[in-house]
Amino acid sequence: MRSFKNIAALIRTKRINHPKSYSQSDLSLLLGYKNGQFISNVERGLCNVPLKMMKKISEVLDISAEEIKTSILKDHEETLTNYFNKSATSKKAPTRELENVDVL
Numbered sequence: 449m450r451s452f453k454n455i456a457a458l459i460r461t462k463r464i465n466h467p468k469s470y471s472q473s474d475l476s477l478l479l480g481y482k483n484g485q486f487i488s489n490v491e492r493g494l495c496n497v498p499l500k501m502m503k504k505i506s507e508v509l510d511i512s513a514e515e516i517k518t519s520i521l522k523d524h525e526e527t528l529t530n531y532f533n534k535s536a537t538s539k540k541a542p543t544r545e546l547e548n549v550d551v552l
Contacts, residue, residue: 449534451526454519456493462509463487470508478508496523 463470472484472491479486479501489495497505506516 449527449530451523451530452490452493452496453526454522455496455516456491458511458515458519459487459497459505459509460491462511463491466509475505475508479504496520 463472463475468474470478472487474484476482476484476487481487490497502516505511506513
């Protein structure tokens with residue numbers, strides 16, 4: 449399962465604490481989206497900000513490139529951990545439940 453929680457928390461915190469106190473709709477419009485649903489989805493961790501929007505969102509919310517990179521790298525690390533943990537559990541050898549069954 450993909451993780452976007454770190455970038456979501458960063459954007460939400462920066463939006464709320466910004467001197468202009470942007471609403472989700474305001475921020476979405478500044479980024480060229482028609483309504484606040486895009487930012488809502490990002491802040492809930494349902495999706496990531498497209499790379500083409502990273503520079504614009506960093507400028508609008510005064511987020512350093514380093515903060516964004518750190519958040520995205522944490523999300524990628526969690527995504528990979530989730531993937532490998534899932535792969536490890538799905539590749540376990542099937543148990544032999546019938547070994548101790550008496551044959552008639």
